[in-house]
Amino acid sequence: MKSNPQTPRAPIPGANYTTDTRNYPWHRPPDITDMDKAIEYVTKDLNDGPDGFRYMSMLGAGIPVTMVTDFIVTKGIGRGKWAPDLGILAAGPIARLLIIMAKTYGVEYEVAVEEKISLRSSQTLRELSGETELTPVPVEEEPGEEPEGFMAAPEEEQNSMLGYDEDTEELEDE
């Protein structure tokens, strides 16, 4: 069957009123709008699931508390749990929770509230955790693209195309 060339490819006017708007969690109202409830959610997440141990490993590997807090807050926003402004407000208590947890488990941590956060590569984290030795990865040079058109022409031809000739160059040199 042939397609009708008259069929429009764009949404018809009013389509936005009938389509499902629950496309991304952060596009709909957040689940939590109260700071206490947000902290209770994080506390449950830290204690019940494997996430708590993951965060402790991250702290032990040298990732600062502020960055782990950032992970938790961003994860909550991504899952539609809270809006970014509530996440920022809850960041302090979340960081305090992480610090208390780290102290209880005897994990060494750094808060890093003064310096700017710098992302660490996976290789650096492996080195910090003592997993494997760092092995330099050889970087292969990619073959450059063959010049085409004007740039592919020999220099003499390029000069002649640009209106230069050997005589003018010599005169310019003098």
Next chain:
Amino acid sequence: MTFEEAIIKSVKAYLDGEMPTELLGASKESKYTPEYFDELEEELMKEPKKNKKEVEDEE
């Protein structure tokens, strides 16, 4: 200010003992104040850690 910087600022303020006053004015008083966490930390650090044998003996 980036989001990361906002997080750092918020954490720093909270660890210095400051609460987001505007938020507190807009909603009910938060339970999770710096004092609450100080008490929680004290309580948790006081609790002696039981090893596996002690737990088994108790049972």
